[in-house]
Amino acid sequence: MTCPRCQVSLDGSPDACPECGLRLRRNVSGVMKTSAVLIASGSESGFYRSVQEVPEPLRTRLEQTTTGENAGTILIADRAGKQRLTEAYARREATAKAALAAPTPEIPAADGILRAPWLKWAALFLVLALTAIMAAIFGVRW
Numbered sequence: 001m002t003c004p005r006c007q008v009s010l011d012g013s014p015d016a017c018p019e020c021g022l023r024l025r026r027n028v029s030g031v032m033k034t035s036a037v038l039i040a041s042g043s044e045s046g047f048y049r050s051v052q053e054v055p056e057p058l059r060t061r062l063e064q065t066t067t068g069e070n071a072g073t074i075l076i077a078d079r080a081g082k083q084r085l086t087e088a089y090a091r092r093e094a095t096a097k098a099a100l101a102a103p104t105p106e107i108p109a110a111d112g113i114l115r116a117p118w119l120k121w122a123a124l125f126l127v128l129a130l131t132a133i134m135a136a137i138f139g140v141r142w
Contacts, residue, residue, distance in 0.1 A: 001010045003017040016023050037048040039058060048054050054062060065071065077085055
């Protein structure tokens with residue numbers, strides 16, 4: 001037997017995995033998977049056991065609408081699946097919040113004077129103009 005969480009091979013019949021501590025259940029009697037498809041289109045509605053059971057014209061419309069740009073995903077899960085989805089969603093939300101809270105890295109300045117923004121050009125022009133004015137006031141010859 002192997003642990004479903006950490007995939008360690010288990011000897012005998014332990015109550016918990018020695019590696020990750022997962023409690024192992026032994027009295028599972030069986031699992032029954034079922035599916036149901038309820039389709040309502042216009043005034044028609046139908047309940048089917050599988051998509052293959054849906055009549056061909058309706059199945060074609062179903063396939064067209066589920067692959068279109070307005071299509072969405074429907075997910076149906078039992079309690080254990082709901083718990084796993086909730087945990088995965090919480091991890092995703094925490095990661096997104098952490099990414100938003102993290103400071104944005106500074107974009108390095110572009111190399112070369114030709115890539116400088118207009119503010120740098122304005123500052124350069126101001127310095128050159130002040131230098132020319134000072135040279136004119138004090139009579140500096142170049």
